[in-house]
Amino acid sequence: MPIQGPKTHAYFERAMNVIPYGVNSNFRWWGVEDTLVISKAQGAHVWDMDGNKYIDYRLAFGPIILGHSYPRVVEAVQKAITNGTLFAWTTPHEVELAERICRMTGVDMVRLTNTGTEATMHALRIARAYTKREKLIKFEGNYHGMHDYVLFSTASSDPAQMGPRSKPVNVQVSRGIPKDINQYVINLPYNDFELLEETISRQGEEIAAVIVEPTMGNTAGILPRPGWLEKIRELCDQYGIVMIMDEVKTGFRLANGGAQAYFGVKGDLATYAKSLGNGFPVAAIGGKREVMMTVKPGEFSHGGTYIGNVPGSAAAIATLDILENEPIIATIYERGQRLMDGIDAILTRADVPHKMTGLPPMFGYILGTWHDPSDFRSYMEGDEPLYERIVVEMIKRGAVTETDGREPWFMCYSHDDAVVDETLTIFEDAVKAATV
Numbered sequence: 001m002p003i004q005g006p007k008t009h010a011y012f013e014r015a016m017n018v019i020p021y022g023v024n025s026n027f028r029w030w031g032v033e034d035t036l037v038i039s040k041a042q043g044a045h046v047w048d049m050d051g052n053k054y055i056d057y058r059l060a061f062g063p064i065i066l067g068h069s070y071p072r073v074v075e076a077v078q079k080a081i082t083n084g085t086l087f088a089w090t091t092p093h094e095v096e097l098a099e100r101i102c103r104m105t106g107v108d109m110v111r112l113t114n115t116g117t118e119a120t121m122h123a124l125r126i127a128r129a130y131t132k133r134e135k136l137i138k139f140e141g142n143y144h145g146m147h148d149y150v151l152f153s154t155a156s157s158d159p160a161q162m163g164p165r166s167k168p169v170n171v172q173v174s175r176g177i178p179k180d181i182n183q184y185v186i187n188l189p190y191n192d193f194e195l196l197e198e199t200i201s202r203q204g205e206e207i208a209a210v211i212v213e214p215t216m217g218n219t220a221g222i223l224p225r226p227g228w229l230e231k232i233r234e235l236c237d238q239y240g241i242v243m244i245m246d247e248v249k250t251g252f253r254l255a256n257g258g259a260q261a262y263f264g265v266k267g268d269l270a271t272y273a274k275s276l277g278n279g280f281p282v283a284a285i286g287g288k289r290e291v292m293m294t295v296k297p298g299e300f301s302h303g304g305t306y307i308g309n310v311p312g313s314a315a316a317i318a319t320l321d322i323l324e325n326e327p328i329i330a331t332i333y334e335r336g337q338r339l340m341d342g343i344d345a346i347l348t349r350a351d352v353p354h355k356m357t358g359l360p361p362m363f364g365y366i367l368g369t370w371h372d373p374s375d376f377r378s379y380m381e382g383d384e385p386l387y388e389r390i391v392v393e394m395i396k397r398g399a400v401t402e403t404d405g406r407e408p409w410f411m412c413y414s415h416d417d418a419v420v421d422e423t424l425t426i427f428e429d430a431v432k433a434a435t436v
C-alpha cells in the first residue's frame with residue numbers, strides 16, 4: 001500500500017511536473033507513491049497534505065535539535081528580519097554568533113557558510129592552501145556533502161564495488177564528476193587503525209587533510225573505537241596534516257561542544273551546520289587561528305552572497321543561547337537512552353538479532369546480526385529489507401524515521417516522555433507486523 005494519501009499524491013504529481021522527480025534533494029526521494037509532501041511541523045511532529053500526523057525522527061536529516069518551529073527561535077528571527085536580511089557587510093549578529101561558537105566549541109575563529117557542503121568544501125580548500133598539498137583521506141560511509149571531492153565511497157555507495165578491505169577502491173557516487181578528481185581522494189574503512197597508519201606512513205607528505213565524521217552520522221551513528229580519533233590526531237600531528245572534524249551532524253547535538261568535547265579530541269578545523277540553526281540555513285567552519293587565517297582576501301577564495309544572512313544568524317544565536325542556558329542536550333540523552341533501551345528490549349523480545357549503534361541524540365541499529373558494526377562494510381551486512389519493513393509499519397502507525405538504517409534516528413528536545421512512550425508502542429506493533 002502506498003504511503004501517500006490522495007491529497008499528498010495529487011501534490012506530488014504536480015511537483016513531478018515542474019521539479020525533476022518532485023524533490024529538491026535526491027535524498028528526499030522515496031518513490032512516486034511514497035514520497036511525502038509536508039504541510040506543517042510543530043515540536044516533535046510533522047503533518048502531511050492529508051492531515052496525517054507523524055512523530056518525526058528524521059528531523060530534516062538532523063537540524064532540528066529543539067523542535068520544529070521552536071517559538072523562541074521563530075520569534076528571534078521575526079524580530080531580527082524587520083531590520084533587513086542581507087547587507088554584504090559584517091553584522092552584529094555575525095559577530096555575536098562567531099563569539100558564541102568559539103566559546104561553546106573551543107575553536108579560535110569562525111567563518112560562516114550556509115550549508116554543510118559549503119563548510120566542508122571550504123575547509124578542504126583551507127587545508128590544501130595551508131599545507132600546500134593536494135590529497136585528502138576520508139572514510140567509507142562518511143558523507144561530507146555534495147561537492148566533487150567528497151562524493152566517493154559515501155553511505156550511498158555499493159560496498160560490493162569497494163574492492164578488498166585491505167585495498168579499498170574509490171566508488172564514485174554520482175555521474176558528472178571529472179574522473180581525475182579520483183586521484184586526489186583516498187577512502188579507507190572507518191576504525192581501521194592499521195590501514196590508516198600504513199597509508200599515512202607511505203603518502204603522508206602528499207596529504208593535506210584527513211576529514212572524518214567523529215561518529216558515523218551517515219552510517220547508523222556507529223561510534224569511533226576507543227583511540228580512533230586520537231590515532232587520527234596523532235598521525236596528523238606527525239605528518240603535518242590538517243585534521244578536519246566534520247561536525248555537521250554531531251555539532252551542538254552530541255554535546256554543546258560537539259563530538260570534540262564529547263570525545264576530548266580536537267581537529268585543526270571543524271565544520272558545523274544542522275543543529276546550529278534549528279532548521280534555518282546556517283553553517284560554519286571553525287578552527288585554530290593559524291589555520292583559519294589562511295583565508296586571506298586576495299589569496300584565498302571563501303565567499304557567498306547569502307553567508308551571514310540575518311535570519312540564519314539570528315536563529316543560530318537563539319538556538320545556541322537556549323542550548324547554553326538550559327539542560328537541553330542532557331534531557332535529550334535521558335529520553336534518547338530510554339528510547340534506545342526500549343527498542344533494544346522490543347527487538348530482543350521479538351527474537352530479532354540486532355545491535356544498537358550510536359549515542360542517544362543520534363542512534364541506529366543493525367538487524368539480522370549480534371555483531372557490533374565498526375564501519376560501513378560491516379553495517380551493510382545487516383538485514384536492510386527487514387529494517388525497511390519495520391519503518392513502513394511505523395509510518396502507517398504515525399512515527400517516521402528514514403526508511404533505511406544508514407540514516408540515524410535523530411532526537412530533539414520536543415520528543416518528551418509521552419512521545420517516547422508512544423513511539424515504543426508503535427515500534428513494538430510495527431516489529432510484530434513486519435516479522436509475521
Ligand SMILES: Cc1ncc(COP(=O)(O)O)c(C=O)c1O
Pocket residue numbers: 061115116117118120143144145146213217218246247248249273274
Ligand atoms: C557529516 C555531514 N557533512 C556534511 C553534510 C552536508 O551538509 P548539507 O546537506 O547542509 O550541505 C552532511 C549532510 O547530511 C553531513 O551529514
